Amino acid sequence: MLAFYRNIARLTRTASRLAGKKGTDLPGKVLRKVNDNVLTKLASNFDEIVFVTGTNGKTTTSNLIGHTLKCAGVDFINNFEGANMLDGIISTFAIQGKNNTKLAVIEIDEGSIKRVMKYITPTKFVINNFFRDQIDRFGEIDTLIATIGEQLEGKNIQLILNSDDPFVTRLSKYGEDNIYFGIAKEAYKFADFGISESKFCPNCGMELIYDHVHYSQLGFYRCSKCDFKHQDTKYEVSKASVEPFINMTINNGLKLETKLAGDYNIYNLLAAYSLLKELGLSEDKIKAGLESYSPINGRMQSISLPSGGRVLLNLAKNPAGLNASLAIANSIKDEINYLLVLNDNGADGFDISWIWDTDFNILxxxxIKNIVCSGKRAKELALRLKYSEVNANVVVFENISEAVVKLKSYSEKYAIAIPNYTALVETQSELEK
Structure with missing residues (x-):
């Protein structure tokens, strides 16, 4: 029967790609019509199913894990194309699965956890961070975390948690043999954007006391009233630098020299390392994988421009992510250009008020010479920039193709393109033409 499901999925994907689509979700949709419980069937032979989630960085973390396992010659499946909702996950199990494959590493959309866990339960769950994101789809952070906790409770899942984020640590009571990771207090100085999520104790509501803040609500915290606090970490970044690529030391021992820029990726690298260690991979193999990984999916992806310059492409879909993306150019001394793309399709969340919570004064x-605003809500982006302190020529092209043509017409050596979720694929495609 498994062979039957896999054949249907592969035929559906082929047909979808012939029609010019990506074919990542449609096989799953079709299989659910055949058997609503198909995911349970497809996952029944796996010994280890790992879920990877978090508001920011789950795709990069999952791909870092997948790339390293591939380099090490491990047989596994992984939704590396980012299809992280139910149908995409079904497609991954159906198309990549083989009878002798026992390991699955699955990136999962945080809003889809309840739906997916109706059919399968992971053995390990990596959780990196929680920030306000698509409130009209996920609800407030407290609501989202409570929903995830309900799915984890009583399932004996090993949680691999970012101890620096109190929202993540809040889920520790639902796990079994939890593993914690984090960044040492003096390991690296993050930029302070002045924007923070709630810093109140999830147990008693008292304001958390912070001994050190990395950024936003991430840092070393404790409650003055109850025993809620930052947990001791098994895996810790003891030193890091970003010049512009990340070099970091873990547990005062392993040194990594990576091809990843963006200091927030320190957490993604550490999350990947923690999971790989718990899977039993040797440090030599982990080092070889993490150091050879180059992003190709719009997460800190470098693309050549016809002028001979380069554009750095990075997805951002909430205030924390956009702040981090805007700060990437702080170390660039040459004149640069920006392409900012904002859509408000269903997968983005219709509420774009979060751009007013973003600290555009970072710019x-x-x-900066020019900023091109694009997407369905390009005009709102331009208006938001008007109220910031940025001094640049701002132009609006709602059509993404026209916006990219405009960006490519400039002669400056560097550009940064920051699209949100549904704008990413088209922006990437146009830039790569």
Whole structure:
């Protein structure tokens, strides 16, 4: 029967791609019509199913894990194309699965956990961070975390948690033999954007006391009233630098020299390392995989421009993510250009008010020549920039193709393109033409 499901999925994907689509979700949709419980059937032979989630960085973390396992010659499946909702996950199990494959590493959309866990239960669950994101789809952070906790409770899942995030640590009571990771207090100085999520104790509601803040609500915290606090970490970044690629030391021992830029990726690298260690991979194999990984999926992806310059493409879909993306150019002294793309399709969340929570004043000290605003809500982006301290020529092209043509017409050596979720694929495609 498994062979039957796999054949249907592969035929459906082929047909979808012939029609010009990606074919990542449609096989899953079709299989659910055949058997609503198909995911349970497809996953029944796996010994280890790992879920990877978090508001920011889950795709990069999952791909870092997948790339390293592939380099090490491990047989596994992984939704590396980012199809992280139910139908995409079904497609991954159906198309990549073989009878002798026993390991699955699955990136999962945090809003889809309840739906997916109706059919399968992971053995390990990596949780990196929680930030406000698509409130009209997920609800407030407290609501989202409570829903996830309900799915974890009583399932004996080993949780691999970012101890620096109190929202993540809040889920520890639902796990079994939890593993914690984090960044040492003096390991690296993150930029302070002045925007923080709630810093109140999830147990008693008292304000958390912070001994050190990395950024937003991430840091070393404790409650003055109850025993809720930052947990001791098994895996810790003891030192890190970003110049512009990340070099970091873990547990005062393993040194990594990576091809990843963006200091927030320190957490993604550490989350990947923690999971790989718990899967039993040797440090030599982990080092070889993490150091050879180059992003190709719009997460800190470098693309050549016809002018001979380069554009750095990075997805951002909430205030924390956009702040981090805007800060990437702080170390660039040359004149640069920006392409900012904002859609408000269903997968993005219709509420774009979060752009007013983003600290666009980060751009004030950067050497910016032009900013191209694009997407369905390009005009709102331009308006938001008007109220910031940025000094640059701002133009609006709602059509993404026209916006990219405009960006490519500039002669500056560097550009940064920051699309949100549904704008990413088209922006990437146009830039790569």
């Amino acid at each position: 004030a000290d950067q050497n």
